[in-house]
Amino acid sequence: MVTIYFVHKNGKQTEVKVPIGYTIMEAARTYAEPSIDEIPADCGGCNSCGTCHINIKEDIDKVGMVEYDSLENELLETNMEYDRMYSRLACQVMLEKKHNGIKIYLRDMESI
Ligand code: FES
Numbered sequence: 168m169v170t171i172y173f174v175h176k177n178g179k180q181t182e183v184k185v186p187i188g189y190t191i192m193e194a195a196r197t198y199a200e201p202s203i204d205e206i207p208a209d210c211g212g213c214n215s216c217g218t219c220h221i222n223i224k225e226d227i228d229k230v231g232m233v234e235y236d237s238l239e240n241e242l243l244e245t246n247m248e249y250d251r252m253y254s255r256l257a258c259q260v261m262l263e264k265k266h267n268g269i270k271i272y273l274r275d276m277e278s279i
Contacts, residue, residue, distance in 0.1 A: 169267040173203050176275050185262060191271060192219045192258035205273035212258035217242035219257035220249075226269040227253055230260055248274050 171194060173181040181203065185194040192212055195203035210216035220243060223230045233240045233255055243254045257271070 169262050169264065171262070171266065171268070172270045173199065173205075174270050174272045175205070176273065180270075187262055187264060189262055190258050191221065191260045191262065192256075194262065195219075195257060203273065205276060206257055208258060210258075214238055214242070214256065214259060217246060217256065220246045220274055221255055221257045222248065222250055222253040222272040222274075223255055224253050224270065224272055226266075229265050229269060230255060233259075246274070 168184055168186055170182060170184050171191070173183065173195065175181070181199055183194050183199045185198040189198070190212060192206060192208050195206040196208055206219045206221070208216070208219045232252065233243060239256050239259050242256060243249050246254070
């Protein structure tokens with residue numbers, strides 16, 4: 168089990184406990200109570216919709232940057248809040264023990 172923190176645009180944080188082996192998207196949709204609206208995850212985690220866009224910021228070393236020549240990066244580049252250094256798709260990050268305590272910055276609801 169790891170504990171992660173979703174940071175909303177208003178600065179409020181949502182703490183979520185999730186078993187290792189699930190993705191950040193699954194943490195937001197299934198384990199958060201209530202679920203995280205800023206991650207609608209329209210494709211259900213198939214790496215095809217881009218609606219699970221998150222920014223990792225200070226914990227990017229633990230998670231890793233998106234690969235430049237990847238489908239994930241192609242999807243991210245179309246998002247308004249895309250940041251080459253910190254943007255990831257929540258469905259493409261599987262949680263491991265090293266991710267305990269990471270902060271996940273959410274997009275503005277109006278950009279979704
Ligand atoms: S849920 Fe659709 S790309 Fe992540």
